[in-house]
Structures are given as structure tokens and as C-alpha cells.
Amino acid sequence: MKKTWMGAAACLVSGAALLAGCGGGSTPSSSGPGPAFSSKATNGGTVTVAFTSNIETLDPGQWTDVTSMYPMQQIYQNLVTYSPNNATIVPGAATYTVSKNGLTYVFNLKPGQKFSNGDPVTAQDVKYSLDRVTSYNASGSGPAPYGFAYSDIVGYPQWNNNGKAPAAGITGLSGVKVTGPLQVTITLQKPAAYFLNTLALESAVILDQAVASKYTPNTYLLHAVGSGPFEVQSWNRGHQLVLVPNPHYSGPKPHLSKVVMEENVAYNLQILRFKKGQLDMVNGPIDSSIYGQVLASKNLQNLYHKVSENGIVYLGFNTTKAPFNNVDVRLAVNYALNKALISKNVTNGRGPLAGQPLPPGMPGYNKNIKPFPYSPTKAKQLLAEAGYKNGHGPTITMIYPSNESSHTQTADIVQQELDAVGFKVNLQAMSQVGSYWPFEDQASNNWNLAWTDWFQDYPDPQDFAFNLLSTQAFGATNVGNWTNKQFESLINKADNMPASQDSQRWALYQQAETIAHNDASWAFLYYYWNDALIQPWIGPAKLSYYLHPVEQPFFNLIWTNHK
Amino acid sequence: MGRYIIRRSLWALVTIFIIIVVTYLIAYAVPSNPARIIAGSHATPSTIHEIDRALGLYKPIYVRLYDYLSQLLLHGNMGFDYIMHQPVSKMVLAAAPYTLYLAIASVCAELIIAVPVGIISAIKQYSFLDNSLRVLTIIGVSMPTYWTGSLMLLIFGFLIPLFPLGGVSLAGVVLPALSVGITGSAYYTRLLRSSMLEVMRMDYVRTARAKGLSPGRVLFRHVVRNALVPVVTYMGLDLGNLMGGLVITETIFSWTGLGLLLNHALGNVDGALIMGITLFSASAIVIMNVLVDIVYAFLDPRISYS
Numbered sequence: 001m002k003k004t005w006m007g008a009a010a011c012l013v014s015g016a017a018l019l020a021g022c023g024g025g026s027t028p029s030s031s032g033p034g035p036a037f038s039s040k041a042t043n044g045g046t047v048t049v050a051f052t053s054n055i056e057t058l059d060p061g062q063w064t065d066v067t068s069m070y071p072m073q074q075i076y077q078n079l080v081t082y083s084p085n086n087a088t089i090v091p092g093a094a095t096y097t098v099s100k101n102g103l104t105y106v107f108n109l110k111p112g113q114k115f116s117n118g119d120p121v122t123a124q125d126v127k128y129s130l131d132r133v134t135s136y137n138a139s140g141s142g143p144a145p146y147g148f149a150y151s152d153i154v155g156y157p158q159w160n161n162n163g164k165a166p167a168a169g170i171t172g173l174s175g176v177k178v179t180g181p182l183q184v185t186i187t188l189q190k191p192a193a194y195f196l197n198t199l200a201l202e203s204a205v206i207l208d209q210a211v212a213s214k215y216t217p218n219t220y221l222l223h224a225v226g227s228g229p230f231e232v233q234s235w236n237r238g239h240q241l242v243l244v245p246n247p248h249y250s251g252p253k254p255h256l257s258k259v260v261m262e263e264n265v266a267y268n269l270q271i272l273r274f275k276k277g278q279l280d281m282v283n284g285p286i287d288s289s290i291y292g293q294v295l296a297s298k299n300l301q302n303l304y305h306k307v308s309e310n311g312i313v314y315l316g317f318n319t320t321k322a323p324f325n326n327v328d329v330r331l332a333v334n335y336a337l338n339k340a341l342i343s344k345n346v347t348n349g350r351g352p353l354a355g356q357p358l359p360p361g362m363p364g365y366n367k368n369i370k371p372f373p374y375s376p377t378k379a380k381q382l383l384a385e386a387g388y389k390n391g392h393g394p395t396i397t398m399i400y401p402s403n404e405s406s407h408t409q410t411a412d413i414v415q416q417e418l419d420a421v422g423f424k425v426n427l428q429a430m431s432q433v434g435s436y437w438p439f440e441d442q443a444s445n446n447w448n449l450a451w452t453d454w455f456q457d458y459p460d461p462q463d464f465a466f467n468l469l470s471t472q473a474f475g476a477t478n479v480g481n482w483t484n485k486q487f488e489s490l491i492n493k494a495d496n497m498p499a500s501q502d503s504q505r506w507a508l509y510q511q512a513e514t515i516a517h518n519d520a521s522w523a524f525l526y527y528y529w530n531d532a533l534i535q536p537w538i539g540p541a542k543l544s545y546y547l548h549p550v551e552q553p554f555f556n557l558i559w560t561n562h563k
Numbered sequence: 564m565g566r567y568i569i570r571r572s573l574w575a576l577v578t579i580f581i582i583i584v585v586t587y588l589i590a591y592a593v594p595s596n597p598a599r600i601i602a603g604s605h606a607t608p609s610t611i612h613e614i615d616r617a618l619g620l621y622k623p624i625y626v627r628l629y630d631y632l633s634q635l636l637l638h639g640n641m642g643f644d645y646i647m648h649q650p651v652s653k654m655v656l657a658a659a660p661y662t663l664y665l666a667i668a669s670v671c672a673e674l675i676i677a678v679p680v681g682i683i684s685a686i687k688q689y690s691f692l693d694n695s696l697r698v699l700t701i702i703g704v705s706m707p708t709y710w711t712g713s714l715m716l717l718i719f720g721f722l723i724p725l726f727p728l729g730g731v732s733l734a735g736v737v738l739p740a741l742s743v744g745i746t747g748s749a750y751y752t753r754l755l756r757s758s759m760l761e762v763m764r765m766d767y768v769r770t771a772r773a774k775g776l777s778p779g780r781v782l783f784r785h786v787v788r789n790a791l792v793p794v795v796t797y798m799g800l801d802l803g804n805l806m807g808g809l810v811i812t813e814t815i816f817s818w819t820g821l822g823l824l825l826n827h828a829l830g831n832v833d834g835a836l837i838m839g840i841t842l843f844s845a846s847a848i849v850i851m852n853v854l855v856d857i858v859y860a861f862l863d864p865r866i867s868y869s
Contacts, residue, residue, distance in 0.1 A: 054647060054827065062648055064603050141645055142614040145603025163602070163613035218648045237647075238657070238819050239731065262730075264827075265817045268713055269729040272721045276728065403830050467605065475608055 036302060038539035038561045045560040046258040047280045047538070049553075050265035050273070052287075055241055058224035058232070059217045060129070061138035063202045064145040069552045070261055071241055075116075076205030076226035079107050079126065079184075080196050084557055085542070087459040087549040089196045093121060093206055093227065094184075102191030102498025109182040114248035115208040116231035123178040128209040130186075131172035136163050140217035146203035149457065152195060154187045193499035197458030200550075229254050229556035238263055243555070255559035274533055275300075280560065281546065281553070282533040285309075288406065291348050294533065303533045306350065307547045310359045310456035311528030312464075313351070315398070315414065316479030317520075318448050323394040324480070328386040330520035332393075333449070334372040336379035336421040342413050343526045346406045351526035356513040357464050359527045361549060363502070364461035364494075364509025369517045371524060379421040393422030400451035402429035407451055410525070414449075425449075452479050455528065459550055461509040465491040469521055482522070487515040537561040564860065571856060575849045582845040583635070583838075587628050590834045590841075596620070597834065600645045631838075641842065642835035651839035654824060659806075659843065661731055662820030665743075665813070666805035668736045670798055672744025673751050677794075680748070681755030682787060688760060696752070704749035711742040712815040729817035739816040743809070747801065754797060758790040765789075792862050796855050803851030807844025 051067045058072055081092035094107035113121040134156055138144035143163045150156060154175025159166050175187040188195060198204065211225045224232055229251060230243040243259040265273070267287045273279045284306075286294065294300045315333070317324035324330055343351045355371030358364050383393050396418075400411040408429070415425040428447065454477075457463050467477045471488060474481045494508035516522075530547050538546075538560055545554045598614035599606070615621045619630065634640040641651040680700065684693045715738045720728040727735045762768060763786055771781045806821070813822035821840050828836035860866050 056646060057648055059648070136613075139601060140648065141643070142598070142601040142617065143606070143610055145601075145605070148605045148607075162607065163610040163617075221648060237649075238824075264819050264823055265729060266814055268815065269716065269817055272716060273728045276721065276724070278728065476606070477604055 036536040037534070037541035038537045038559070039541060040539065040559075040561055041255065042559045042561050043255050044257045045255075045562060046260060047256055047555060047558065047560050048260040048262065048278065049281050049283060050262040050270050050279055051283070052264070052266060052270075054238055054263050055235075055261065057221045058235075059139075059221040060203045060205050060207070061133050061135075061144040061147075061217045062140070062221065066552070067263075069202050071230075071232070071243060072202045072205060073552050074228050074230040074243055074259065074555055075224055075232060075246075076202075076207075076228045077113070077121075078201075078204050078206065079199050081200050082548065082550050084548065084551075084554045085544050089200060092200070094126075096196075098499070100500075102193070102500065103188050105186045105188070105195070106179070107184045107186070108180075109184075110250070111182060113227055113250045115211075115225050115227045116246040116248055117208065117211065117225050118248055119208050119210055119225075121206060121208075121227050123180060123182055123184045125206055125209050126184045127172065127176050127178050128212070129207045130176050130204065131159070132207065132212065133203050134160050134173055136161055136165055138217065144203060146201055146457075149198040149201060149203060152188045152190060152192045154189050156189075190496050191498040192462075192495070193497055193502060193505060194458060194460035194462045194495075196499070197460050197463075201458065230259065233258075252556075254556040256555060259555045271533075274535070277535065277562070280535050280538055280562070283553075284531040284547070285350075285529060286531050286533070288346070288348055291350075295348075300533060303536065304531065305534060305543055305547055306529060306531040307543065307549070308352070308359070308361050309528040309530040310361045310459055310549065311454060312354055312357065312359055313410070313451075313453045313525045313528070314354065314357075315523035315525065316450040316452045317482060317522065318445070318450070318480045319482045320445065320480070321448075323386070323388075323396065324448055326386050327519055328382045329388075329394065330523070331372075332379040332382035332386070332421065333418065333423075333523045334520050335375045335382065336417050336423075337372075337414060337523060337525070338374040338417055339371060339525055340374065342410055345413065346409050347526060347529075350529050350531070352529070354524035354527050356517045356524065357468060357521065358461055358509065358513055359456075362456070362459060362461055362464065363506045364465075364513065366510040366513040366517075369513060376417075376421050383422055388422060391422040393418075393424065395424040395426070396448035397426045397428055397446065398449040398451070399428045399430050399447045411451060449523070450479050452522075453528070456550070461506070462491075462495045465509060465512060466495055469516065480522075482519075484515055484519050484521070487512050487519070487521075490515070535560075535562065537563075568853075568857060571853050575853050578849050579842075579846050582849075583632065583842055584628065586838055586841045586845075587631060588624070590837050591624060591627070597645050600831075600833075635842075641839040644833060644836050646831055646833055646836075651835050654836065655821065655839045655843050658819060658821045658824045661818060662806055662809060662813070662822060665736055665739055665809060665818055665820060666802055668740035669743035669747065669805055669809075670802055672740040673747040673801070674794075674798075676744055676748035677751030677755060681752045682759065682782075684752065684756045685759035685763065685790075686782065700749040700752045703745045706746060708742055708746055708811045709815055711745055712739065712812055715739075715742050716816070729815075731817075731819055735816070735818070739809075739812050739818055743805070743812055751794060751797065755790060755794050758793050759786055762786050762790045792859075795862060796859050799851045799855035799858065800848075803848035806847035806851075807841075 053067050055071060056065050056068050057063055058075065063072065077093040079092055079094045080089050080096065083090045093113060094109045096105055096107045098105050109121060109123060115121060130150065132138060133144045134147045134150050136143055138147055143160060147160060153173050155173045158170050159173050177185045179185045206227060208225045211223060212220055215223060229246060229249050231246040233242040233244040235241040240263060241261045245254050267290045270279060270282050271290045271293055274282050294304050317330050319325050339353045343349055343353060353371040356366060356369045380391065388394060398411060398414060400407050402408050411427050415427055418425045454468055467473050469478060469482060469487065470491060471483050490508050490512040494505045497505050532547055534546055538558060545557050597618065598611045598620060601614055602610050639652060644651050644654060647654060680696050684696050687693045716728060719725050719738055726738050768781060768785050771785045809820065809822035810826050813820050814826050821844065825840045828840060
């Protein structure tokens, strides 16, 4: 028997929904002093936003960065998507049913949907898109950075083949089948409660096969066509990308007649241009260099909004060798660090203190676990128990990426505080290597402590537990190869349960969190947050439209009354 | 003269070659793995090895250097940027005109400030005015560009909105050029001042005065014209330097030239792009040096290359 998951039932699928409450489109809480929004719905007008970086791509096979999500979310549609109100998965381009064993997903595309060039959206386009993003050469230079997200689909190992060309006769994911002109059936190798979340990622957007197959990924990105609410009007790479409404979009028409996304605008310029009314938003997290201006100005404070974010900053321990193969030494570090001071200096106190891997917005977060208190005395005592007596702690090397001043600042504080309890810390600055830097240096294994951070890929605890702490992520995203048998068996069990058993899953993750805390899997520092400045002429007053737990601003739902 | 030009150009090529080799070694000594950039944080070690194999990243560095050089020299291929997904040469050539525009505007700004100040300082040597102007130029040269730049934006972009708040445009060049000009004019001022003082002591100036020419005519026809020779030659070197050295100015003003591109490339440890920009900038400096040497001979007939 199959069950249609829609509306309230879909709440079970996604994590943060439980915390946010599934009742009535709850929004993340704002700590601002009741900022103003425009309540008058108006059609027409332009919204301008700016980024300090480049929009790297519009190709799902190349996508990795948050900046590119801004246009991609508007141009494309996914089979499923997030509710604009919270982190609940809702039908996107398709409605869906899931088999009871959690292995078979049937998607029925809503009829009459068209790409911005007028081509109809078909089941074959969906199949093509999923085959493309999981292929060994999806990015044009290798596999897609997010191709791994679909590794649970039947046939993935053969088709992706670890980045090598597949064997003859294998032409796509055998687990993705076109079962009707508008119907796609996906079969998984094992139940995966987070699977729908992966389909909502920018890597799983639906491409127009007729267009995408004409280009290589490196040239397609300049001809991107999707079935979302907006289409690309122009893109002068490195300067600005302009979106206008997609005339063929079958959903509700956007209020805005244009969205301008400016690239490479430094923070100092963003704040000046925002004050002049030339920018409609300053996107977060607001850089510390301009946050001071927000604090200093009553006007800006009224336009400031903050929400929590599913991300964490921590220090990974190299547990493959002494001294951090000893839990007492790992605990000593956790007690020796003044996390409140680090958060104050590095985030202006905006980052909440951490005591476990999962952030508070994530299901499975164990609210009974408190961050380790700051206690140099306790740290010294633990070091003594570990055999480092009379304040003669071990000499360790800490690596950190020096591409942002906040990382260097954190490393300096960590060095001071660990030195104070007897460690001798050598700091080694690293450059930001690729998207995840400590990995490369793990091979040489000459480090003990590594500054690391993680943002959710999707709001499911599996994203943290599996990627950061499982043995399967050894030598990769499990920085320092921490492991614990009990933890591993708990998360293995939880990761392989269908979404229908979410409440049991969350309980398993909560138990696992206790183990990670007690065994000091990391030195926990602080959680991420997200904040933004939004002009008062922007509406409606729905904070999640601008600061969503997963997505970027929903430009298709907002309006402007700027004269 | 012909032989000199050929010899000078050959040495310039040798210099550029050495720069390529040294930059290549430095860029690749920094731990950065293009395979990781391509495949992302989640990729398994076996996938990374596969990309390494496909791109030849496992080869010894001298083989890779040889590959790079042969691609560069035979095909003009500067490599591929895996972050922006386009050829490095395309990115460098797209950004270079903006930097050239800003560099020329900056040299103009430097001269607009430096020429009058230098002339006044020289003809009023050791006066209160001369001393004050010299102090001012020292202050100018001591102010970091990120500070003057931010100040310019605040005053002339925000408080008195005469110019746009950053970005590439015709009028948008004024503020970044001025902030480079304020810092860079100090050297021109000193150069012009000392050159003027030297020229003013020349016999032909005394002769001109003795012939009864008006002081203004002596100053502009005989002194300034001759004193400008070192300034003009320095302009060439300056222009070359600015082509490679506007990282901070371009970043503050969101001026999407080579400097801003380099800033991103360094932040991402994007080896191929760092190489490409360095190569381009270094070549600009070396070529301008050669041109200056050659032009110098035409400007100053006393100099002859043989």
C-alpha cells in the first residue's frame, strides 16, 4: 500500500519542522526590535541585492556555493521543495507517493508546466537531470560536487563509478525510470528518510534536456533555462545578473518585475548603498566589519533581522594519534576554552555556544546537553589524569584557514587559552583549500587540532552525523577520524530508517549526541546564525521569506513599494 | 639602436620566463588541490584520485611545469579555472581593460596633483609653501589606500553623492583613481621638484633668463619641459606597476579588474588563476620597462644606446 505524503504529513519528512511546529507556517524567531515591513502588496518594481563574491554557476552539476543558490532557486524548479514558511518539504514540480518500505518514490509532474523557452516539462527531463548530475563527468571536469547526495538511488555506484567512465551499456541511473509522460519512479537501495531533502537541493533542479544536452556544463551555465518563476534576462559575469518573470511559469506570478543581483560588491559598499536605498537587502551573515555600524545606528537596528542557522564551528581532534586519542585530553580542551569569549570576539556574540554536534534548529538536537563550562582548573586536572602533570601539557599543532580574519582570531584565542592550562600550541595557517580545507592535510597527518565548520546541506541530522562523525567519512569530512562504536551503531540505525519513523530517529540521534558530548568528539565552539538588513518598503512581513532555514530569499513571493 | 632593442626585448623574455617558473613553483607549493575544488567537500578519496589522474595532477612538478609552459607558449592556454568554470585567459582578458582604464585614470590623477605641487615646490624652494606641500605629500603617501578609498566613498559617494558608490562605470573611475592619485602623487612631486631644481641650475636656463625672456616663458618653455623627462619615463613604469598592483583599490571600489580577480583567486587558492594574473601583470611591467627605455632615448637626445 502506498501513502500520499502531502501537507501536514510532509512535516514528518523534515526535521526543523518539528521544532518550528507544523501548525501554521511558523517563522524563525527574530531578535530584532520588531522591524518594519511593507504590508501593501504591489506589483512591479525592482529588487536589488549584492554579493561580495561571484555567482559561480547556474549549472546543477557544478553548484556548490550559497551565492549561486540565489538565482538558481528562482530559475529552476525541483520535484519537491521547501515550504517558504519553514523547513518542511512540500511538492514542487510534482506530487509524490512513497512506498511503505521507504524504497520506491513515484513522482507525478503537475500537468501544463513549461520551461521559460516554452518547452513542456516532461518526465524524461527529470530522468535526464538526475542522470546528468550523478554522472562521472557532471561538472565538465569531474563528478558533480553534490552528486553524492543521490548515492542511495539504485544504480548509482555503476553509473557514477567513483568518477570514472561507466562500463559499456550503462547509460544512466537504473533506479530512475520514466513510467509515464509525466511520471518518474525512483527506487532506492535502502530507506533514506532524508532522500526528499536531497531532491530539493540545487543539484536536483529540473533541466530542459533539449537545451542542456546542446552544451557542455561549462557553456550551459550561460544558457540556463528552467521552469521556475523567473528567467535570466542578462548575465554579465562578475558584474550583475538580472532576472525577470518567466512568462511560461504555471504557478502564481511574481510581484516583482525585475531582480538585480550584483556581484563583487564589498561589504563597505553594501552598507553605504543600503543606507542610500540603492540596495534592498544586505544578505547575511552580516560581516563583523559592518555589524558595528548596525549596532551604532537606531535606523539600521530597525531594519535588522536575525535567525538561527544549522551550522557549527568546532575544532576537530586528530584522534589517530596522541594526545587526542585520549578522551581526557579532548575533554581538557573543551574545558580550557572560553567559548563565550570566542563568540564575543569573533561573532560579536551572535553565535550561540555549542556543546554537541547538532545545532539547536536540527531535529535530534539534545536540549539537555549544556556546553562545557569554562574551567581551566578542571582542564588542568584532566590533563594531570592523562599523565601530563605539573602543568606540562602536550605540544600540539593547530591548523586553521587564514583566508578570513575571524579564523585567525579564533586560533589566537585558542592558543592563548590552551597554553594557559599547560598545552604548547603551534599555530599553522592554511589557505582555504577547495571547499573543505583540512582534508588535504590529513594525508600528511602532522596536525592535532583543526579549525572546522559545517553548514547543513539539508535539515536532517543525517547530514551532520554521517558526514562529520561516521567511519565512512574517515579521511574526508570526518576531520580527525573520531569514532565511537555505540555512536556509530546508533546513527547507522537512524540513517537507514524511513521517514515514517522520524520520531524514533530523532530519539536515536539525541542518544548519539550525548555520546559525542561525553566522548568530546570535537572541541565545540559556537553555532552559526543568519541575519540580514531589509528595507522597510519590502514586504510581506514574513521573515522566513528572507531568512529561510534552508533556502535563499523567495523573490517570487516578495514585493517592493520603493518609489 | 636596433640591436639594443633586440637585446633588451630578449632579456625581457628571459625575465618573464623566470617569473613564470618561480610563480608556478610558489603557487603549487601552497597546499591546494584542484581535484578537491572540482569534486567538493563530500568527494571520496578514490574520486579525488580519479580526477588527479584525469588532470595529470599526480605527475612530478617539473613535468607539470613543462606541460604548462608548452600549453602557454604553443597554444596561449593559461589553464582552466575550476571555480568560475572558464578558461583563465578569458577571465584575465575580460578584467584587464578595466584595470587598464583605472591605471590610466590613476596616472592622470597623480599628475594632476603632482605637476602643480612639484613646480610650486621647486620655484619656491625652502619656503613655507614648499615645506608645507612636502609635509602634505608625506601624509599623502603614508595614508593606506583602503583608508583613503573608504573616506572618498563616504564623502564623495555617500555624504555628497557626486560619484557612484563603487562599481565599474565611466564616472565611477574618479574616486578610485583619486585615492590612488593621492598616494602615488608624492613620488611624482619629489621627482619633478628635484628634476626642476637641477634644470634651473643649467646654463641654458641662465642664458634664457639673460636673453630677457619672461620668467613664465623660461619656466614653462625651458625648465618644466626638460624637467618632465624623468616624470614621463616614470609614468611608463608606474602604469606597468598599476596594472598589477591595484588589489586593494579595486576590492574597496568593487572595480572588477585584475586586482579584484586576484583577491578572489588568492582567497580560493586558485592556482591557475593566480598564475594567469601574475603572468599578465609581470609581463605588463616588463614590457613597460622596455618601452620606457626605448622612449627615453627619443625624449632625451643626450642618451644613446649602442
